Amino acid sequence: MELHPLTSTAIEAAGYSVDARLLRIKFREGKVYDYADVSAELYRRFLQSDSKGRFVRLNLAGRGTEVKPQPEVDRPLHFAEPDDCCGVSLFRAIASGRLDAKESWTHKKCGAEWRSTLRADGTILWTPVTIIKFL
Numbered sequence: 001m002e003l004h005p006l007t008s009t010a011i012e013a014a015g016y017s018v019d020a021r022l023l024r025i026k027f028r029e030g031k032v033y034d035y036a037d038v039s040a041e042l043y044r045r046f047l048q049s050d051s052k053g054r055f056v057r058l059n060l061a062g063r064g065t066e067v068k069p070q071p072e073v074d075r076p077l078h079f080a081e082p083d084d085c086c087g088v089s090l091f092r093a094i095a096s097g098r099l100d101a102k103e104s105w106t107h108k109k110c111g112a113e114w115r116s117t118l119r120a121d122g123t124i125l126w127t128p129v130t131i132i133k134f135l
């Protein structure tokens with residue numbers, strides 16, 4: 001939903017969806033609230049009110065649901081040296097996010113240990129440190 005800036009001491013911006021009858025308000029202290037089942041008429045009165053913060057307190061108090069910002073996932077890119085044995089399991093573990101904060105990973109099937117190295121560009125390279133050869 002697009003929020004439009006408002007001249008109000010308490011409210012920074014607001015947006016309204018006619019179809020959803022939803023009013024979204026971003027307060028200057030940073031929090032965003034959704035108000036469900038708000039008529040277009042109520043929204044119009046909100047926009048025209050002298051004190052929008054007061055209008056919300058009087059007409060919409062207790063009806064808001066806080067909209068939590070989506071956490072930004074900043075997962076580094078992982079690379080692994082190609083490997084016939086461990087490759088699939090390692091990439092599966094990487095994709096699940098389990099290895100994001102790990103420095104080593106061991107392939108249970110063969111016992112090979114892999115270590116992660118943080119590269120200068122912020123990506124992570126996984127390389128095997130023990131190679132077990134089957135004769």
Ligand SMILES: [Zn+2]
Nearest residue numbers: 085086107110
């Ligand atoms: Zn392996």
